Amino acid sequence: MKNDIITLEITDITPEGFGVGRVDGKVYFVADTAIGDICDCLVMKELKSHSFAKLVNIKSPSPDRIDPNCAVCKRCGGCAYRHISYEAELRLKKNIVKQAFARIAKMDIFVNDTVFDNDERYRNKVQYPFAQGEGGAIFGYYARHSHRIITHGDCPLQDKIFTDIAEYTAKTANKLAITAYDEESGNGILRHAVMRKNRKGELLYCIVVAKKHKNLQLLAETVAMRFKEIIGVHINVNPRRDNVIFGEETYRLLGEETLSDVLCGKTFTLSPRAFYQVNAVMAEKLYTRAKALAASEKDGNIILDLYCGAGTIGLCVAKDTDKLCGVEIVDAAIENAKINAHLNGRDEKNTLFVCGDASLGVEECKKRFGRPNIIIVDPPRKGLDKSVIETIVKAKPEKVVYISCDPATLARDCAIFAESGYATAEATPFDLFPRTGHVETVVCLSREKYEGGD
Numbered sequence: 001m002k003n004d005i006i007t008l009e010i011t012d013i014t015p016e017g018f019g020v021g022r023v024d025g026k027v028y029f030v031a032d033t034a035i036g037d038i039c040d041c042l043v044m045k046e047l048k049s050h051s052f053a054k055l056v057n058i059k060s061p062s063p064d065r066i067d068p069n070c071a072v073c074k075r076c077g078g079c080a081y082r083h084i085s086y087e088a089e090l091r092l093k094k095n096i097v098k099q100a101f102a103r104i105a106k107m108d109i110f111v112n113d114t115v116f117d118n119d120e121r122y123r124n125k126v127q128y129p130f131a132q133g134e135g136g137a138i139f140g141y142y143a144r145h146s147h148r149i150i151t152h153g154d155c156p157l158q159d160k161i162f163t164d165i166a167e168y169t170a171k172t173a174n175k176l177a178i179t180a181y182d183e184e185s186g187n188g189i190l191r192h193a194v195m196r197k198n199r200k201g202e203l204l205y206c207i208v209v210a211k212k213h214k215n216l217q218l219l220a221e222t223v224a225m226r227f228k229e230i231i232g233v234h235i236n237v238n239p240r241r242d243n244v245i246f247g248e249e250t251y252r253l254l255g256e257e258t259l260s261d262v263l264c265g266k267t268f269t270l271s272p273r274a275f276y277q278v279n280a281v282m283a284e285k286l287y288t289r290a291k292a293l294a295a296s297e298k299d300g301n302i303i304l305d306l307y308c309g310a311g312t313i314g315l316c317v318a319k320d321t322d323k324l325c326g327v328e329i330v331d332a333a334i335e336n337a338k339i340n341a342h343l344n345g346r347d348e349k350n351t352l353f354v355c356g357d358a359s360l361g362v363e364e365c366k367k368r369f370g371r372p373n374i375i376i377v378d379p380p381r382k383g384l385d386k387s388v389i390e391t392i393v394k395a396k397p398e399k400v401v402y403i404s405c406d407p408a409t410l411a412r413d414c415a416i417f418a419e420s421g422y423a424t425a426e427a428t429p430f431d432l433f434p435r436t437g438h439v440e441t442v443v444c445l446s447r448e449k450y451e452g453g454d
Contacts, residue, residue, distance in 0.1 A: 015437035017080025036062030064088035077144035080437040100407035105415035119434035123158035136174035204259035206272035232256035275309035293444040304372035311337030327361035383409030
């Protein structure tokens with residue numbers, strides 16, 4: 001019952017970081033717990049299928065439990081697993097993938113150990129929301145399941161320069177009478193600080209505002225003068241009353257239009273809104289695996305890269321003898337992809353990047369190069385639309401290399417592909433987002449009877 005104190009043994013953890021315990025067959029979710037904890041919990045919310053409880057006292061701690069090295073991790077919604085050892089987190093993420101395939105796809109596939117690197121200071125990009133505090137603009141990350149901002153002095157997942165720049169931006173904005181945006185009233189200017197850093201330490205800064213302000217130019221100049229790492233400052237205007245970060249209009253205030261970085265030996269140029277993995281070291285490991293899975297005995301493959309972003313995956317996977325077609329809905333990303341193709345020695349004879357919906361990808365590829373025999377997909381968390389799966393299956397590729405940021409939608413889609421003769425033998429988790437509940441997974445769906453030709 002609500003407000004009762006119950007004793008739980010935690011037997012699992014959800015991707016959101018809630019420990020799972022059971023009493024009399026009923027499931028209870030408890031934040032800040034670890035597998036193996038025996039703890040007293042206060043029942044906070046009762047539902048028919050499950051309940052939520054609050055940790056009160058740990059009677060016997062889990063061997064996986066550690067002291068988190070972040071002062072705000074229990075309030076910030078960023079890290080789900082900072083209270084457990086990294087080794088335990090890696091095991092947990094492997095199990096999350098395994099359970100998703102068993103529960104959703106009804107498939108018992110082999111799941112490799114989670115591939116990992118460093119669990120701190122790995123992020124090359126941040127998106128800080130602003131809000132109006134008592135003393136002016138503040139920034140931070142949202143508390144779990146809310147839009148209440150938790151301020152902090154340093155986040156162990158990222159370079160401290162991101163925090164320093166956001167803090168200086170807020171202080172300077174206060175001096176220039178540039179107020180932070182208020183979600184309830186729709187008043188104010190500053191919405192988000194979006195920063196991306198390359199491996200050389202150069203940084204591109206995009207300030208998202210609700211509307212233009214006469215002092216934005218001075219704000220940009222002042223911040224860029226203070227931090228020499230900033231090579232360009234952009235403004236994105238987003239007047240919408242919703243949770244979407246970016247608006248349609250982006251323009252440069254000063255410095256460079258784009259940021260360049262190197263991944264898998266390839267050079268990439270990135271606009272403020274272009275998709276790029278936030279963990280470059282792990283992205284290289286992931287793309288190397290994708291390239292191995294996409295390998296074909298055929299010399300001169302036709303590769304279709306759906307949801308291609310700035311072209312990173314396709315350009316890292318395709319050999320010089322392969323033809324590559326990439327499709328992406330964000331026009332700025334496609335422009336980046338075209339530039340990136342030329343930077344890496346490709347031209348219109350063997351490469352095509354098209355701005356459009358993923359469901360149009362096969363037809364666009366066929367128009368220029370013929371039917372693709374290798375298709376790579378890296379969709380958003382919702383997975384593939386049914387129309388996209390139907391189009392892929394109809395094209396009858398030899399392989400589909402599927403990179404996913406959500407094991408649940410990946411498993412769902414693999415089950416749909418299986419109905420059309422595409423088998424999944426194994427999955428490999430990649431920890432691109434240590435200490436969070438997110439895990440990337442790559443699988444190769446192979447057609448049991450491949451039909452070649454155009």
